[in-house]
Amino acid sequence: MSITEKVESAIREQFLDDATGHDWYHIQRVVTLSKYIQSKEGGDLEIVELAALLHDISDHKFNGGKLDAGGKVAFDILRSFDYPEDRAMKVKYIVDNISFKGANTESEMNSLEGRIVQDADRLDAIGAIGVGRTFAYGGHKGQPMYDPNIPVKMHDSFEEYANSKGTTINHFHEKLLLLADRMSTKTAQEIGAKRHRLMERFLNDFLNEWEFKPDTE
Secondary structure, three states: OOHHHHHHHHHHHHHOOOOOOOOHHHHHHHHHHHHHHHHHHOOOHHHHHHHHHHOOOOOOOOOOOOOOHHHHHHHHHHHHOOOOHHHHHHHHHHHHHOOOOOOOOOOOOOOHHHHHHHHHHHHOOOHHHHHHHHHHHHHHHOOOOOOOOOOOOOOOOHHHHHOOOOOHHHHHHHOHHHOHHHOOOHHHHHHHHHHHHHHHHHHHHHHHHHHOOHHHO
16 A cells, blocks of 8 residues: 555545535545646655645644644654655645735745645635635634625734634635735646636626626626
C-alpha cells in the first residue's frame, strides 16, 4: 500500500459525515485538481497528493482557531507510517500555510507544491460548487444569508477575518471574488477565471431577485 493510500485510509472516515462543505468529496476534488495542476506545472507529485489529502486536517475553522495545529497533525500521521521526516516537514508547512487569512493579508507559500495545493483548494471554493459550499458553511456558522445593513469588511488580519460575524453573501466579496486573482499557477488562473465569472453571474441574479427587478425577469 502506498503512503497516499495509507493516509487516505487513516483520515477518510472523519470527513464522511461533514455538512459544512469540508467533506471527503471536497478533499477528493482538491486531490484531483492538485494532480491536474501538477501535471501541467511540475513539482513533486507525492508531496502534492499528501498535502492535498491532509490540507483540512484540524482546520482552524473547526479547532478553535489554531492556525498551525493542522500541520502538526499531518506531520504526526505521516511519521506514524515511517514517512521520511524531511518530506513530512514539507507537507506540514503546506498544511500550516494553505488558509486564506483575510483580504488585506499576504499568503505565505514557499514551494511549488504548496502553491499547487493552495490553488486547488481555492478553485474548489469558487464556481458552482463554491457557491454551494459557501451556503453550507454559512448555515453551519448560523450566518444570515444576506443582510443589506451589514457592510462588507476587508479584514486586515487573520484574527479579524476568523472572528468576523458577517453574512454568506458578504463572504463572496470578502474572500471568494478575490481568489481568481490570487491563483499562483497559470493552470489554476485559467480554470479560476471561468469559475469567477459564474459567481459574478450568480450574485447579480441573487441581488436582482432579492430586490425584485421585473425588467430582469
